[in-house]
Amino acid sequence: MIKVEHLTRTFGPKTAVDDVSFEVARGEVLGFLGPNGAGKSTTMRMITGYIPPTAGRVAVCGFDVAAQPIEARRRIGYLPESAPSYHDMSVVAFLGFAAEMRGLRAEAKKRAVAKAVETCFLESVLHQSIDTLSKGFRHRTCLAQALIHDPEVLILDEPTDGLDPNQKHEVRSLIRRMGADKAIVFSTHILEEVEAACSRAIIIDRGRIVANGTPAELKARSDRAGAVRLALRGPQAEAAREALAKLPGVARVEIVSDEGGAVAVRAFPDQAQRQAAFAAQLAQAIMSRWSWTIAELHTEEGRLDDVFRAITRPDTAREPAAPAPERVAA
Amino acid sequence: MSARSRVWTVAKRELAAYFDSPVAYVFIVIFLLLAGFFTFTFGAFFDRGEASLGAFFMWMPWLFLFLVPAVGMRLWSEERRSGTMELLLTFPITTWQAIAGKFLASWLFLAIALALTFPVWLTVNVLGDPDNGVIVAGYVGSLLLAGAYLAVSSATSAMTRNQVVSFIVALVVCLALVLVGFPPVTDLLARWAPPWLVEAVAAFSVLTHFEGFQKGVLDSRDVVFFASVIGFALFVTGVVLRGQRAG
Known part of the structure; x- marks a missing residue:
């Protein structure tokens, strides 16, 4: 469903994403892990076609994102980082707009909005203006927008950011549930989230994939695994x-x-x-x-936390003078 | 979904955004007050002793110079600042459709503001017997003029997330478009430049091309001029938006 091949993106002299390749099939939930600034959002922006890659290509449901952007975007639901929305609109108007942008009209639009509202628990704020909502509600409003057309592919950039523990739990189980018949990529830096919702995880560090496997496989790489x-x-x-x-x-x-x-x-x-x-x-x-x-x-079993710390570098670390030794990719 | 309905969906939201905020009402009230003030005071509407809206249209290039960038400054700056641009441009629409939708919405808004000046038109028709053809041409010209300023504002607003910067840059560019055809400036230029150069420069002025409309002449060259300015400025908007993402 999602095929990412040798994706590279540079910003001036800085390489944000460096030769990243992976695939996500239907029924898979891929957790995208990495320290801040590792290139998670940049990769997601390239998958959705918001920014063009410097090199490499992305195909969504067989459509090349660069060559057939409209066809590809039709099949994607996207929750950008920081969950933007038009703050002067009410929740119901905003979701109606998103539905119309997805080509839904009249009855189909009404049904889509009602379903997204129900899935994301927005009934109580339906007619409230978005700028009066709490962060959790704003976040879920943007999530509802991503789900409105029941897309085959979901790209969620930090879907649980800013939510309280109950809401986090709800969103995680929602992702797991939807994962049954969609291809989902979501980024996070909360490791327990990966264990709770993902069928596979990729750890990315300074633009490169440093680990790719099921949560159990990744945990097995911890030196504590088997102790x-x-x-x-x-x-x-x-x-x-x-x-x-x-x-x-x-x-x-x-x-x-x-x-x-x-x-x-x-x-x-x-x-x-x-x-x-x-x-x-x-x-x-x-x-x-x-x-x-x-x-x-x-x-x-080993802890994902240890694996994560062992193979990624904190952003406070200095760049090594010599190139770092090649890491083992799973 | 057709291209037209996508553009319309974007335009509808944008237009609703104007009227959902107090900006629209503040703008319309200020526009109507200033238009009335300029027409009846500076324009010496009553003293002219003629049944025409000449005094009204004469001030449009100057009045719009400040008011249109104020309407257009938030078009893309706001989308960039709040991050909704990422949302808008990852919907299944092209960048051009988004640009066209947003431009049309604000142009429509200006058309509404312009239409609300109808009491001036009523006044001349009650007091005298004006040539309503000339008045229609004046309105068409004003609308095209507003569109040109607006397209420039759209381009400057795509360049920055700061609305104030967007407003000032748009104002300066539009001012340049006015001044190159403003008689005091062209007279200055005529002192040392050959006439053909003065004429060539003045040909880029909105004043030169607005003149015909004021006289009731619908010259296709003037229409093409305004359409070209609009088209070019919107093209620049697209290039800027694309360039930012390509980095």
């Missing part, structure tokens, strides 16, 4: 750490906490052993050697 977290009663923290570190298959052990009579430690397997059996082996080894009580034991 076993143990809570032990009996040993001293330091003694437990040293003893466990000597067990076969254990690469290293770190102390997580030492409170309330229990020691919590995290044991990392050496690479060869990164598998489910590690937890069982560890438990067996402990029980056969010492008389400690295992109060808690589980294998960690």
